[in-house]
Amino acid sequence: MKLSKRIEAVRQRFLDKETDAVLVNSPHNKFYLGGLFSSSGYLLITKANQYMLVDGRYYEEVQQNNKLFQVELLGGPNTLAERLNSVVAAEGLKQIGFEGRELSYDAYRSLQERIRCRFYSLDLAKIRSIKETAEIETIQTACTMADAAFRHILGYIEAGMSEKTVENELVRFLKEQGGQKDAFDSIVASGVRGALPHGKATDKIIQKGELVTLDFGVIYQHYCSDITRTLAVGRCPEELVRVYAAVKAAGEAAMERAKPGLTLGELDSFARNLIRENGYGDYFGHNLGHGLGIQVHEYPAVAPGNAQRLEEGMVITIEPGIYLPQVGGVRIEEDVLITRGGCRPLTRSSRDLIVI
């Protein structure tokens, strides 16, 4: 992690004649730029300096481990406003950019009222979109753990088991492999529940003849993986086998075409059109995918009409799905790295319909 390079990139991109500093409050950007992962605390990047403002719970740790930032203690009389005002005065700041999507309205208003400076909403989401080599390796490790967990669960899952039991085993296995924690609440959706794209694991018992959609991921060294597979417990209805084939073909069509220069909307439409041609156009109601990294959902959205272009070094998910109300559903999700000439899957579990 070259934090100083990342900080310099933020300066280049956001500081100009108007804006003298950027205030960072989101945990993921504080980690990306400062190595600090906490819900509280702030980074302030000015033209000349960078500051880390933390309370007593983090001060000792941060003082020891960090040479890049000037560390300021928050707490008691040292309010955020007081600390910021002293930097504003010392460096003559006129306008501070802040993360408008991440800072609450009340926190914004409190800064605006107390600090002798203008405030301006900006969006740092894109700073993390092109992954560095070390980041890609970390995401690859998280993806390999997810693949291992899927392989493990194939030998574990059986009819008569609750969805919750399967989820618990997934999470236990991922942590045992060295994962920090699950990247999000796992989806284990069996039978008709497969028609719910967000069907978190419940006490429902998995029955023979049902499809089961598993959507899970792990955080490894602060980076996420996110994989979905749908498997069959015994023989399942013919219609769902056709649905499975349509989903698989849609995802693979998108993966074949993904490459730098293509817009995210075009990528989405390759999969979406194929699902429509197969007669299931009304049953794919979400985006094709999303960026993946420190956050499990991050910039960019692989969404209809998104005119932003794929770039080498982006990591995105490709996850078409078909959901038939009262019947069931299928989703298959890969994490892929955009390479110079195409894309490379980071998740590598089989995409064939596995019957157990």
Place this chain on the structure above:
Amino acid sequence: MKLSKRIEAVRQRFLDKETDAVLVNSPHNKFYLGGLFSSSGYLLITKANQYMLVDGRYYEEVQQNNKLFQVELLGGPNTLAERLNSVVAAEGLKQIGFEGRELSYDAYRSLQERIRCRFYSLDLAKIRSIKETAEIETIQTACTMADAAFRHILGYIEAGMSEKTVENELVRFLKEQGGQKDAFDSIVASGVRGALPHGKATDKIIQKGELVTLDFGVIYQHYCSDITRTLAVGRCPEELVRVYAAVKAAGEAAMERAKPGLTLGELDSFARNLIRENGYGDYFGHNLGHGLGIQVHEYPAVAPGNAQRLEEGMVITIEPGIYLPQVGGVRIEEDVLITRGGCRPLTRSSRDLIVI
């Protein structure tokens, strides 16, 4: 859960001549008022109606399970602004209150620009502070699970084991008991790491002669528990035994005095003064506790100077700690229910120093 009563309470408290409606976006308040637990989606409570606005991922589920709310589909041309504007027009709304601490600045600005209505920041935090009987029972179950996990870990933990291994076993056990998930990333801080109040579990190996602070909790049916115990692995330094006694005495003094009518600041000071009298006043740098419920940290803060008063039915934590830099630390945390004449602990693990 009597959602209709809770909604009516919000109407009584927040709707008046000025404010015609409340917009709810925080997951915990959407769950409390609408039974909906999701990061996206909104509730709108007007004088005459209540609306639930969700996208396609939740629409089917919500339509089926909910009779109280008028459900509106978001997505495509049905933007939040379009839907809200139609309610604003139909009901003649002039001013909508929103959760200023929960809505981002950008989301606020987008509403302000698009919706023909004034917006006004309000704070719903207090609506959940007095727990209903069923809520108390659910929190009690979550606390009993945490107690069971502590008992279990006493037979599991030993010198030579990493903090991470202990955390993984805690989480596995809690989920096996029927807990949804850990309420937060468990703290397992051994030896000198005990001086870090937020010492998340690491790969550090637990050594003989160290204290280990375990701070963990579980979510059960959307309600949290949050317990801390510090145990000794073999005989530990005399100074830390004295520290342990001071922390225990401080927590117990606060529990003896907690009752309706006392201010939260007074409660904090009972523990804080005792720690100061024992010579450790400089080493207790955080609040004595916090409210507990759907969120692991919620209103009220048991903090120095807080003039709000304890009320019957509040559930709070009492968690004094002493942290000696480079030496180690002790924290003991109970979850307690404020009763008519005092308080009742919901966590019931022994507070004696256990040596294993």
